[in-house]
Amino acid sequence: MGDLSLAELQTLLRDGSFALQTGTLLSRISTQFADVARSLHVLYAHHPYQIAPDFADFHVEVRQPRNIRRWFRRQAEFLIDGDPPFEPLPRNQAPAFLEWGLNWSIAASCHQWFTIHAASLERNGFVVILPAPPGSGKSTLCTALALRGWRLLSDELTLINPQSMTASALARPINLKNASIDLIREFEPASVWGPETYDTAKGRVTHLRPPIDSVERMLETAQPRWIVFPRYSPGSDPLLTPRAKAQTFIHFAENAFNYSTLGETGFDVVGSLVDQCDCYDFTYSRLDDALEVFDWISSGAAP
Amino acid sequence: MMHLKCSTGYRVAQRPETMTRNTGTIAGQNLINAIKFPERLPGTSLRDWDSILRLAKRANLIGRLAEGAHYRGVMDELPTQVRTHLESARVLTSHQRQAIAWETRHIGQALKSIGAPLILLKGAAYAIADLAAAHGRLFGDVDLLVPRACLNQAEAALMMHGWASGHADPYDERYYRRWMHELPPMAHRKRGTVIDVHHNILPLTARTLPSADLLLNASVPVPGTDFRVLSPSDMVIHSATHLFHEGELQNGLRDLFDLDALLNEFSERESDFWHELTDRAHTLGLAWPLHLALRYSRAILGTEVPPHVSASVSKAATPGRVSQRLLDGMYLRGLQPDHPLCSNYSTDVARAALYLRGHYLRMPVGLLVIHLGRKSIMRLFKNTSRSV
Numbered sequence: 001m002g003d004l005s006l007a008e009l010q011t012l013l014r015d016g017s018f019a020l021q022t023g024t025l026l027s028r029i030s031t032q033f034a035d036v037a038r039s040l041h042v043l044y045a046h047h048p049y050q051i052a053p054d055f056a057d058f059h060v061e062v063r064q065p066r067n068i069r070r071w072f073r074r075q076a077e078f079l080i081d082g083d084p085p086f087e088p089l090p091r092n093q094a095p096a097f098l099e100w101g102l103n104w105s106i107a108a109s110c111h112q113w114f115t116i117h118a119a120s121l122e123r124n125g126f127v128v129i130l131p132a133p134p135g136s137g138k139s140t141l142c143t144a145l146a147l148r149g150w151r152l153l154s155d156e157l158t159l160i161n162p163q164s165m166t167a168s169a170l171a172r173p174i175n176l177k178n179a180s181i182d183l184i185r186e187f188e189p190a191s192v193w194g195p196e197t198y199d200t201a202k203g204r205v206t207h208l209r210p211p212i213d214s215v216e217r218m219l220e221t222a223q224p225r226w227i228v229f230p231r232y233s234p235g236s237d238p239l240l241t242p243r244a245k246a247q248t249f250i251h252f253a254e255n256a257f258n259y260s261t262l263g264e265t266g267f268d269v270v271g272s273l274v275d276q277c278d279c280y281d282f283t284y285s286r287l288d289d290a291l292e293v294f295d296w297i298s299s300g301a302a303p
Numbered sequence: 304m305m306h307l308k309c310s311t312g313y314r315v316a317q318r319p320e321t322m323t324r325n326t327g328t329i330a331g332q333n334l335i336n337a338i339k340f341p342e343r344l345p346g347t348s349l350r351d352w353d354s355i356l357r358l359a360k361r362a363n364l365i366g367r368l369a370e371g372a373h374y375r376g377v378m379d380e381l382p383t384q385v386r387t388h389l390e391s392a393r394v395l396t397s398h399q400r401q402a403i404a405w406e407t408r409h410i411g412q413a414l415k416s417i418g419a420p421l422i423l424l425k426g427a428a429y430a431i432a433d434l435a436a437a438h439g440r441l442f443g444d445v446d447l448l449v450p451r452a453c454l455n456q457a458e459a460a461l462m463m464h465g466w467a468s469g470h471a472d473p474y475d476e477r478y479y480r481r482w483m484h485e486l487p488p489m490a491h492r493k494r495g496t497v498i499d500v501h502h503n504i505l506p507l508t509a510r511t512l513p514s515a516d517l518l519l520n521a522s523v524p525v526p527g528t529d530f531r532v533l534s535p536s537d538m539v540i541h542s543a544t545h546l547f548h549e550g551e552l553q554n555g556l557r558d559l560f561d562l563d564a565l566l567n568e569f570s571e572r573e574s575d576f577w578h579e580l581t582d583r584a585h586t587l588g589l590a591w592p593l594h595l596a597l598r599y600s601r602a603i604l605g606t607e608v609p610p611h612v613s614a615s616v617s618k619a620a621t622p623g624r625v626s627q628r629l630l631d632g633m634y635l636r637g638l639q640p641d642h643p644l645c646s647n648y649s650t651d652v653a654r655a656a657l658y659l660r661g662h663y664l665r666m667p668v669g670l671l672v673i674h675l676g677r678k679s680i681m682r683l684f685k686n687t688s689r690s691v
Contacts, residue, residue, distance in 0.1 A: 026384075054350040055349045055350065055352060055353045056353065057384065057388070081357050081360060081643075082646075083361060109360075109388075111391040111392075111395055112387050112390060261394060261395060262394060263397070263401065
C-alpha cells in the first residue's frame with residue numbers, strides 16, 4: 001500500500017473498490033469515514049492491496065446508522081454483506097470497530113482453520129502460541145517479541161491448519177490498551193501507531209503497525225513448538241514453570257472459537273498441538289527479562 | 304450498489320402465464336441456478352462466485368450450495384478460494400446436523416414423562432426424518448408441536464431439565480400466552496439452545512386457523528426415536544403456511560428451497576402424493592398458502608408441479624381482496640435474498656408491505672394497530688437510550 005496516497009485510498013474506500021490482503025484472506029472494505037481511511041493508511045502501509053478484484057473473501061462496510069444516531073450522539077455500524085452482526089458503537093470508535101469486525105468475520109466463518117484467541121509468533125521456523133485471558137499482558141508481550149526479532153503471525157487469532165498442523169499468519173495490527181500503550185511507546189520510540197480511542201469498553205485503545213518483515217512473510221506457515229501462558233505481575237521476577245498438558249488441552253478446548261464446530265477434527269488438533277508443544281506458565285513484570293527468557297526458549301529448538 | 308434487472312433469468316416455460324413482471328436480479332438467479340444445477344458450477348466465473356457466495360451466506364443457503372457441489376463431486380474443479388468457503392460451510396452444517404440430533408435427544412428425555420405425542424416441526428423434523436430438505440441446511444431453534452392440553456406439563460418438564468423462558472418484558476410474555484400459538488421461546492441454561500413449543504401451527508388470532516387435532520392425528524412416528532413428524536402433506540402445508548404468514552423473509556428463499564425439496568422427495572416417493580396434498584389443503588382450510596407456495600416455488604425455483612394440481616389448488620384458494628398481481632409483486636421481490644446486491648427501492652417497498660401483510664394475517668386489525676404501535680414506540684425508545 002506504500003504507493004497509495006491517503007487521498008487515493010480514501011477515494012477507493014468511498015466507492016467500495018478497495019480490497020486489503022491479510023494473510024491468505026482478501027477483504028473488500030467500503031467506508032465514507034476519513035478517520036477509518038487514515039487508520040488503514042497508517043496501519044496497513046506494508047500490506048498488499050487490490051482494486052475491485054473479481055473475488056474477495058469478505059465484503060465489509062463501516063458507516064453511519066440509518067437513523068437518528070447519524071446526527072445525534074453519533075454512532076458507527078459495522079456491516080458484513082449488508083448485515084450488522086453487532087450493535088453500533090460511538091462514532092469515534094469506527095477505526096477500531098473495523099479491526100474488531102474483521103477479527104469476528106474470520107472467527108465466525110473460517111472453519112478451514114482451528115481458531116483460538118491467542119497470539120502467535122515465529123522464530124527459526126518454530127511458533128510460540130500465547131493464549132491468555134484479557135489483561136494478562138499477552139498483547140504487550142507479543143508486541144515486544146514482534147519488535148525484537150520474532151515474526152508476528154497474529155496478535156488476536158491463532159490459526160491452525162488441521163491437515164498440516166501448521167500455523168498461518170494474518171500479520172494484522174496489534175491491539176494495545178491503556179498502560180501497555182505507554183509502555184511500548186517507551187520500549188520502541190520508532191514504532192508506528194494508529195489513532196487512539198478513549199472511553200471504549202476496554203478503556204483507551206489503539207493499534208500498532210505490524211513490522212514490515214511479518215507482513216512480507218505473511219504467507220509462510222510454521223510449526224507450533226511452544227505454548228506459553230503469560231501473566232503480568234507488577235514487580236515480579238521472571239518465572240517460567242512447566243504447565244500440565246491436560247490443563248493446556250482443556251484451556252484450548254474451552255477457548256477456541258470453533259472447537260465444537262470442528263467436532264472430531266477439533267479434538268485431534270488440540271491433542272496434536274499439546275503433544276508437539278512444550279507448555280509453560282510465565283510470570284513477568286519487565287519486558288527485557290521476558291525477551292531473555294524467550295531467547296532461551298527458542299534456542300532450545302535451534303538446530 | 305448494482306441494480307441489475309434480470310431479463311432472461313426465469314425460465315419462461317415454467318412461469319405461470321399471469322406472472323409477467325420481472326422482479327428477480329441476475330445475482331439472485333445465479334445463486335438459485337448454482338443450487339439447482341451443481342453440475343454447472345465448474346464453469347462459473349470468479350466474479351459470479353463472489354456474488355453467489357455473498358448471497359448464499361446472507362440467505363443461509365451456503366450449506367445447501369456446498370452440499371450440492373460435494374454430492375455432485377465437482378468440489379475439486381472449483382477455484383481454491385471458493386472451495387475453502389464451501390468446505391468451511393460443510394464443516395458448519397455437519398456440526399449443526401449432529402448438534403440438532405443431540406439436542407432433540409435431550410428434549411425427548413426431558414419430555415418422556417409427560418407421555419404426550421411430541422411432533423417435531425420444520426428443520427428438526429427434516430433432520431430426524433432424514434429428508435433431503437435437511438441436507439446442508441443450517442438449523443436455528445427446535446420447533447415442537449404438542450397437544451394444547453399438554454402445554455403446561457411440557458413447559459414444567461422442560462423447566463425441570465434446564466430450559467427457561469428468557470422474556471423479561473411482561474408485554475411480550477402476555478402477547479405470547481394470550482395471542483400466540485406457542486410458548487415464549489425457552490433457552491437451555493447451559494447449552495444456550497432454544498426450543499419453541501407450539502400447540503398449533505398458526506396464532507390463535509390468525510384469519511385461517513387450522514384444527515391442531517387433525518395435524519396431530521395424521522402425524523407419523525419416527526422409528527427409533529421418541530418423536531413424531533407431520534404427515535408428508537401436512538409437512539408441506541405447514542412449511543407453506545409458515546412461509547406465507549411470515550412478515551420478515553430473511554430466510555424466505557431458504558424456506559422456498561425447503562418446499563422444493565419436500566415436494567420433489569414426496570412426489571417421487573408416493574404416487575398419490577399430489578392428490579392427497581390437494582385434498583388435505585382443502586380439509587385444513589389452507590389451500591391459499593399452498594397455492595402461493597406452489598406458484599412461487601415454480602416461478603422462482605422451477606419446481607415441477609403437475610398443471611392440474613396447480614389449477615385445482617389455485618381454484619380452491621379463493622384469492623382475498625388483495626389481487627394476485629399485487630401478491631406477485633410483493634413475493635417475487637421479497638423472496639429474493641435480503642442483500643444489497645438484490646435490493647432496490649421496489650424490494651424495500653415489497654418488504655415493508657410483506658411485513659404488514661404478515662401481521663395482518665396473524666391478528667385482527669385492532670389488535671394489530673396496538674401491537675405494532677407499541678413495538679415502534681419501544682424501538683424508538685431503545686434506539687435513543689441505548690448505551691454502549
